Amino acid sequence: MKRFYQYSDSTNKDGNFYDIEEELFYFKSKYQKIEVFKTFNHGLMLVLDDIVQFTEKDEVFYHEMMSHPAICIHKSPKNILIVGGGDCGVLSNLVKYNFIDSITLCEIDEQVINVSKNFFPFFSDSLSDKRVSLKINDGFAYLSSQKNMYDIIIVDSTDPETIASSLFKGNFYEEAFYALKEDGILVAQAETPLLAEYKELRKMIFSNLKSKFKYVNFIFFPMPCYPTGYFSAVLASKRYSPFDLSKDEIKNKISQLNLKYYDEQIHFSTLTISHMFENLLK
Amino acid sequence: MKRFYQYSDSTNKDGNFYDIEEELFYFKSKYQKIEVFKTFNHGLMLVLDDIVQFTEKDEVFYHEMMSHPAICIHKSPKNILIVGGGDCGVLSNLVKYNFIDSITLCEIDEQVINVSKNFFPFFSDSLSDKRVSLKINDGFAYLSSQKNMYDIIIVDSTDPETIASSLFKGNFYEEAFYALKEDGILVAQAETPLLAEYKELRKMIFSNLKSKFKYVNFIFFPMPCYPTGYFSAVLASKRYSPFDLSKDEIKNKISQLNLKYYDEQIHFSTLTISHMFENLLK
Structure with missing residues (x-):
C-alpha cells in the first residue's frame, strides 16, 4: 500500500499523509506531474507536482471560499474570469448563479481539464454550461490582453514555487487591475497564514494589491488537506467593501x-x- | 530518524506526521504513556498515549481559546477549577489575570505535572503562583465533591477514548453544573468538528449541557497539530451569553x-x- 506524504514546507520534516487505496492516474504533462489517487477516507484526491489540490471530502472549503464571497460583495457580477482552476471546482460553484452572464476559464494545462472530465464530473459537468468559455492559455498572457472586461477575476492557481509563479508577481496584480471593470474584484489564493515561509509572499501580495485597489482583505478558512489545515485567500476590491453588505443580501x-x-x-x-x-x- | 504519526481517526489511514529530532522523555505512568519529542519545526511536543497534546509552536490556539473566552464572558471570575491540564498550558494563561483569586488544578497523573516542570517551564512556572492549588486526583471524583464553588470550570482533558472517558459523560456535566456558582461557566474541549466519528459525541455533549445550562455555544479555532487542523470547545453558561459583551470589554x-x-x-x-x-x- 502506498502512503502519500504532503510536506508542510520545504524542510520536508512534517506534514500530512494519506494511505492510498488506488492510484487512478499518473501523467507527466508538458507543465507538471498530474496524479489522481483514491484515498480511504477522503474520496478522490488531485495532486499536481506532489501538492494536494483537493480531496473530495475537503474541497468545499477552498472552492466555496474562492467563489462566493466575491459574488456576494459585488453588486452585479456578470462577467467572470477564472485564472487556473482547471479542475473546474470553482467553475462548478459559479455556474450555480443565474445572474452571471459569462465565465471564462483560462487554464494553461489542458491535461488538467481532461483529468477533471474523466475523474471529477461533479466539477467538470459545469463546462457544458452555455455561459462558459474555455481558454487553454497562459494565465498571465491572457490576462494582460484583457482591459476593463471582468467584474470578478478569481486566481485559482497552484503554489508560487510551481508553474504558477508568474501569478504571484507584482505586474500580474497590476494587469488584473486593468482587466477588471471600474468596480471589479480580484480573488487570489494566498497560501496558509500559519507557515513562516509564506510571510514575505503575503506581505508582497498585500502591498502590491494595496497600491492599486481600495479594499484589500484576507479571508481565513479551514482546509484540512492543505498544510496546517488552514488557508487564506485575498479579496481586492475597487469599490465595494467586503464588510459593506447585510446578512440578508448574502442570504x-x-x-x-x-x-x-x-x-x-x-x-x-x-x-x-x-x-x-x-x-x-x- | 524517527517519524511520529498522528492518525486522524481509528481507521489509521491518514493524519499528520512529524520527523523527530530527539526523543527527550518516555515513561509509562500508572495511567498512560507519556512522551516528549523535540521536533524540527514545532519545538517540543507532548504526546500522551500516542495523541499529540500540543507543540510549542501551535499551543497558543488551544490554550488561549480554552482560557480567555470564558474569562471575558464572566463578569467577575474569581475562583477557577481546571480539570486535567497537567501540562499547565491553560494555567499559565489564567495566572495572567490579576483579578482571579484562586485557581485549582486537578490532574490525575502527577507524572504529567513533573514532565511539565522538567520540560515546559514556560507553562509550569505558573504553579508557583500563590493563588494556585494543585490536587492530584481523579477529576470526576474531585468535581463531585464540590458544590457552588467555582465561577469557571475548564475541562482540559485528553480524548474520550482515553483515561478521560468519565469527563465526557452526562453525569459529569451535571456534577460540573452543581460545582459552579449560580452564574458559572463550563468550558470543555469538544474534539474536531470535521471528523464524522465525533458527531455522536458532540450531539451528546450539546444535549447534556443544554438540559442544564442557559447558553451552550461551540467555538471553532485552528489547531494545526490536531487532526484536520481544526478544533472546538464548548462554552456552557448559566447566566452570561457569550455574545452579550462588547469588544471594548474584551479589549x-x-x-x-x-x-x-x-x-x-x-x-x-x-x-x-x-x-x-x-x-x-x-
Whole structure:
C-alpha cells in the first residue's frame, strides 16, 4: 500500500499523509506531474507536482471560499474570469448563479481539464454550461490582453514555487487591475497564514494589491488537506467593501444554492483578522 | 530518524506526521504513556498515549481559546477549577489575570505535572503562583465533591477514548453544573468538528449541557497539530451569553496580556457556527 506524504514546507520534516487505496492516474504533462489517487477516507484526491489540490471530502472549503464571497460583495457580477482552476471546482460553484452572464476559464494545462472530465464530473459537468468559455492559455498572457472586461477575476492557481509563479508577481496584480471593470474584484489564493515561509509572499501580495485597489482583505478558512489545515485567500476590491453588505443580501443570493460551508455568518467571521494575522503582514 | 504519526481517526489511514529530532522523555505512568519529542519545526511536543497534546509552536490556539473566552464572558471570575491540564498550558494563561483569586488544578497523573516542570517551564512556572492549588486526583471524583464553588470550570482533558472517558459523560456535566456558582461557566474541549466519528459525541455533549445550562455555544479555532487542523470547545453558561459583551470589554480585560491569537475580533468570529456545523449537531 502506498502512503502519500504532503510536506508542510520545504524542510520536508512534517506534514500530512494519506494511505492510498488506488492510484487512478499518473501523467507527466508538458507543465507538471498530474496524479489522481483514491484515498480511504477522503474520496478522490488531485495532486499536481506532489501538492494536494483537493480531496473530495475537503474541497468545499477552498472552492466555496474562492467563489462566493466575491459574488456576494459585488453588486452585479456578470462577467467572470477564472485564472487556473482547471479542475473546474470553482467553475462548478459559479455556474450555480443565474445572474452571471459569462465565465471564462483560462487554464494553461489542458491535461488538467481532461483529468477533471474523466475523474471529477461533479466539477467538470459545469463546462457544458452555455455561459462558459474555455481558454487553454497562459494565465498571465491572457490576462494582460484583457482591459476593463471582468467584474470578478478569481486566481485559482497552484503554489508560487510551481508553474504558477508568474501569478504571484507584482505586474500580474497590476494587469488584473486593468482587466477588471471600474468596480471589479480580484480573488487570489494566498497560501496558509500559519507557515513562516509564506510571510514575505503575503506581505508582497498585500502591498502590491494595496497600491492599486481600495479594499484589500484576507479571508481565513479551514482546509484540512492543505498544510496546517488552514488557508487564506485575498479579496481586492475597487469599490465595494467586503464588510459593506447585510446578512440578508448574502442570504438572498445564496439561499437556493445548497452550499455546504459558506453562508452569511461565515462571510464576516472569515474576514476577521486577529492581531496575530495582522502581525503577519508587518 | 524517527517519524511520529498522528492518525486522524481509528481507521489509521491518514493524519499528520512529524520527523523527530530527539526523543527527550518516555515513561509509562500508572495511567498512560507519556512522551516528549523535540521536533524540527514545532519545538517540543507532548504526546500522551500516542495523541499529540500540543507543540510549542501551535499551543497558543488551544490554550488561549480554552482560557480567555470564558474569562471575558464572566463578569467577575474569581475562583477557577481546571480539570486535567497537567501540562499547565491553560494555567499559565489564567495566572495572567490579576483579578482571579484562586485557581485549582486537578490532574490525575502527577507524572504529567513533573514532565511539565522538567520540560515546559514556560507553562509550569505558573504553579508557583500563590493563588494556585494543585490536587492530584481523579477529576470526576474531585468535581463531585464540590458544590457552588467555582465561577469557571475548564475541562482540559485528553480524548474520550482515553483515561478521560468519565469527563465526557452526562453525569459529569451535571456534577460540573452543581460545582459552579449560580452564574458559572463550563468550558470543555469538544474534539474536531470535521471528523464524522465525533458527531455522536458532540450531539451528546450539546444535549447534556443544554438540559442544564442557559447558553451552550461551540467555538471553532485552528489547531494545526490536531487532526484536520481544526478544533472546538464548548462554552456552557448559566447566566452570561457569550455574545452579550462588547469588544471594548474584551479589549480592557486582555490588553496587557500579550496574547498571540485571542482578541475581541476572534471572540465573536470563533463563536460563529455556519449551517455546516449546525448540521453536525442534528
